[in-house]
């Protein structure tokens with residue numbers, strides 16, 4: 451019966467744990483993190499924006515483009531790619547030209563226009579030596595047309611959520627404590643580790659022992675009373691085993 455209770459509590463805590471994992475699953479987190487765009491919304495990392503820009507190098511316009519940009523460090527995009535959910539929603543999304551440009555976008559609102567310089571020495575311009583504008587200082591006119599998606603970074607796994615690991619640790623600790631408490635309670639009435647003394651007479655778990663300090667033979671209370679005292683030393687005092 452006590453063993454059944456042990457399993458029941460284990461199953462219950464496991465279900466709670468699985469329920470917790472489901473509630474905090476990545477898809478739910480990412481959808482709940484999309485925020486409504488208002489005229490006051492400013493561009494932050496991981497947003498998707500419609501932008502128009504002109505790139506000047508010295509006195510020449512070398513690039514003039516309009517496009518949908520995923521606001522993230524372009525080098526990280528190269529390594530990890532644009533998240534699938536964002537490509538599904540915005541099929542024309544592409545990586546921003548360089549990190550300096552991304553920093554220029556941050557804080558802009560729809561309708562804003564700004565001049566923005568990215569020096570090569572900052573390390574945030576075109577770092578790749580195959581790029582035609584490698585080693586150049588860049589001068590942008592950036593026009594932010596629209597914020598298409600205001601979102602925080604969608605976590606790729608549960609482990610990206612900052613509180614996840616401490617919570618797992620805490621829950622594991624609680625489960626461990628529950629198990630230890632259960633085992634303790636169970637072993638109070640059962641000889642779980644074969645450490646309990648057994649009644650000399652009937653071999654059930656002893657709850658008393660002979661009160662003669664030199665004897666201390668274990669008995670169950672019932673047997674001790676039935677035998678009118680200790681069979682070994684004939685003492686008739688008994689003391690409880692704690």
Ligand SMILES: [Zn+2]
Nearest residue numbers: 649652670673
């Ligand atoms: Zn007995």
Ligand SMILES: [Zn+2]
Nearest residue numbers: 660665680683
């Ligand atoms: Zn005795």
